Amino acid sequence: MSQLDRTSLIQYFNSNGVLISPEALDKLIKYSSSSMIEEMIRNSDGYIDEKYVDRYISRPKIRNDYEVYLPDVRFNASIEDFRRMFVSKYEKIIKIITSSSSMRGSVSIKTAKRSQGEVKVVGMVSEVSMTKNGHKRIVIEDLEDSITAIVMKDRGPINEIILEDEVIGIIGSVSQSSKDPVIFVNEIIRPDIPYRVMDEEKHDPVYVASISDIHVGSKTFRKNEFESMVKWLASSDSDASKVKYLILSGDVVDGIGVYPDQENDLEILNPLEQYAKLAEYLVDVPEDIKVFVMPGNHDTVRLSEPQPVFPPRIRDLFEPNVAFLPNPYNLKLEGKNVLVYHGMSLNDMIELIPGANYDSIGKAIEAILIRRHLSPKYGGNTPMIPSAVDYHVIEEVPDIFITGHIHSHYIGNYKGVRYVNSSTWQSQTEYQKMMNFNPKPSKLTIFDLYSRSIIVKDFDTTS
């Protein structure tokens, strides 16, 4: 945008799903630049008023010095938007699958349908079912065609868990004997994580500390333990002094109106005051520790993923060493990939992946890594906003993968990717009591970015 004229500005805001008040518009035309406007859209929660603009004009340089992507803020999702998101997912994951040597020579489904004998194809799963004889029937689609694939009950891949909407490679043989060609599956190829060799080079330890689901404002927030953890970070303990980054992966406050009658469980009713309280606790984190804060489903941003960074009125409450991330986000720290995701899809994955449960979430986390997608099956308990880019594809192999949300604590290693379901700082809630779930609160998980060793500091005084 070279010229800040009124009509094109309104159009520009509208096309980004942001409303703007007439007074705010007047100020913008007078004082601001187009780069500032882009930033305002990126950080807004859908409505821009005069006060919001004032804040930018008086303090044009905002604190977040990390480059964060711009999640779409569109509100009227059309069929076309959904299609584009699925195409983006397909295109990103097919690239990963076909780069594996076993998929060399793969063809389109259209070509496969005209072939005889062995073929290799890649497609998104649109249907999975069992036949009455115990075989598995899968329908896969690429951008132009679809085909049915059969996994015979006595073949190895019959035990593979196939999810709708995941993108898979199939090696099998085409049979033209029925009306429509069918592939008999010999092998299913996942995008997966390549085995990686650890850095040989010795490096002084640099620690990344991870916590999640703080729920400040709730009566069950464990403030004393949270304070001892912050105090420990500021102490002269030799491990504490190696911590350079602290990540809060969502649900940092309890919010309000998240579930019916939540007021009864709240100590602080106003979400802004909840954030102010969190900011107050974090003041004691040494300023040379960079703190990253991501939203979750309790936070004051839209629920649908990708969730944007907090709006300025929340960010302004925090010290300059605190930076803000969208959810999900691939954070680059010292050249390493630290993938952070609040973890709403874990509820769905527990339902879909046998062996995964709230106490032992590893299988669900690994199923996500194998499929290179943070929410492989669309829908369920994971609201998503359709956009031209699917931000849930795990394009780069993470060194560390951090999730939260389920209030458990689980550490694992999948083909060299260290992962954690980070601990909460909230005691058992009434709902969890009803569900017979015991959270594992008040644990600080610490990764060494270089050796990838893991330390857990337990601040739970009740265990």
Ligand SMILES: [Fe+2]
């Ligand atoms: Fe959550």
